[in-house]
Amino acid sequence: MHELSIVMSIIDIAQQQAKSADAETIDEIEIDIGCLSTVQMEAFDFAWEQAVKETILDNAIKKINRIKGKARCLDCDASFPLENIYDACPKCGQHLIDIVEGKELRVKSLIVS
Amino acid sequence: MCATCGCDTDGNVTMHEPGHHHDHNDHHSHDHQKKVVAVEKDVLNENNLLAERNRGYFEAKNILALNLVSSPGSGKTSLLERTLKDMKGELEFAVIEGDQQTTNDADRIHATGTKVVQINTGKGCHLDAHMVLHAVQGMKPKNDSVLFIENVGNLVCPAMFDLGEKERVVIISVTEGDDKPLKYPDMFYSSTLCIINKTDLLPYVPFDIEKVKANAKKVNHKLEIIELSCTNGEGLQIWYDWLKSKVLAPETV
Ligand SMILES: Nc1nc2c(ncn2[C@@H]2O[C@H](COP(=O)(O)OP(=O)(O)O)[C@@H](O)[C@H]2O)c(=O)[nH]1
Ligand SMILES: [Mg+2]
Ligand SMILES: [Zn+2]
Numbered sequence: 061m062h063e064l065s066i067v068m069s070i071i072d073i074a075q076q077q078a079k080s081a082d083a084e085t086i087d088e089i090e091i092d093i094g095c096l097s098t099v100q101m102e103a104f105d106f107a108w109e110q111a112v113k114e115t116i117l118d119n120a121i122k123k124i125n126r127i128k129g130k131a132r133c134l135d136c137d138a139s140f141p142l143e144n145i146y147d148a149c150p151k152c153g154q155h156l157i158d159i160v161e162g163k164e165l166r167v168k169s170l171i172v173s
Numbered sequence: 174m175c176a177t178c179g180c181d182t183d184g185n186v187t188m189h190e191p192g193h194h195h196d197h198n199d200h201h202s203h204d205h206q207k208k209v210v211a212v213e214k215d216v217l218n219e220n221n222l223l224a225e226r227n228r229g230y231f232e233a234k235n236i237l238a239l240n241l242v243s244s245p246g247s248g249k250t251s252l253l254e255r256t257l258k259d260m261k262g263e264l265e266f267a268v269i270e271g272d273q274q275t276t277n278d279a280d281r282i283h284a285t286g287t288k289v290v291q292i293n294t295g296k297g298c299h300l301d302a303h304m305v306l307h308a309v310q311g312m313k314p315k316n317d318s319v320l321f322i323e324n325v326g327n328l329v330c331p332a333m334f335d336l337g338e339k340e341r342v343v344i345i346s347v348t349e350g351d352d353k354p355l356k357y358p359d360m361f362y363s364s365t366l367c368i369i370n371k372t373d374l375l376p377y378v379p380f381d382i383e384k385v386k387a388n389a390k391k392v393n394h395k396l397e398i399i400e401l402s403c404t405n406g407e408g409l410q411i412w413y414d415w416l417k418s419k420v421l422a423p424e425t426v
Contacts, residue, residue: 062330069216081210098359145358146391155391170210
């Protein structure tokens, strides 16, 4: 359940940012979570519910952007959507690929007041 | 608050007590201006910074730090025991043992005469850079040594947490499924070396070693693979040579 550590880190970041923006409440938090990141969304949501209680994120709307996987083939230079890390290049069938998008895990923005 | 590194926790995940009542109504009644704060911050930023700090420390002291990850029982501790005995006198070693509860593994390492620190993570399913920072401060590994970090037995959670290691070594054994790299791709993707252990059992189990290698390469085409048995010793020399090549390699001029 590393999802709990992830949520705790998000709470830390939100707290720091709200403090430096001199905000009292966070109305909304926007988070990018790539589809190829090691985050299981069910576990994440469960951890979130438990962990944000009585923190600055308690009543915040949680907006999650799931970023689809994208890769580039190092062999034939094709760019293509990547569903699983182990998928081959659809053009040449090789696995010499470079993941370009989909591993994100970041706090993108906050709406504070 | 941890005084040495300034982070808020002591490496332990703390949960807030539910049921602690608190009235929201008053706070929210005044009319604050809403504004958008662009954050754009990696969630694991804090861990990554501490990992870089560890990495800098290791580089400065020319310590080869290796993060060993696997499912429980794949043979991490056995590999360390063998290595520490067989290479005694050739290289200087230190070990950090991560385990949720027990000190069994640390006791096994201690019995080989090697310096060892135990980190008990409690409910935590992985080591993080902060825990390693403190363990290292406590043990003060020697210059030009090899530091083995045995992570908590788990193929999922430790994948995301950089400890500041030079190489990540994922171990699987032939008693596990040959589709393991596909089931736990993140660990194989983030590792640099894969050890396939318990090859002495190959005659007794339906494990297709070529298939597991192909699967591992599908996930990570750069992954090096070494097959060995801690029990009968076959393949261990390749691992020792790999270790020595990493120790001797002068990365920076
Ligand atoms: N047959 C066989 N058993 C092994 C080998 N390596 C480890 N084991 C056994 O596998 C079990 C788990 O090993 P351990 O090193 O504790 O695994 P860890 O949980 O990854 O640290 C122990 O009973 C070991 O004796 C091997 O190469 N061959
Ligand atoms: Mg062990
Ligand atoms: Zn291609």
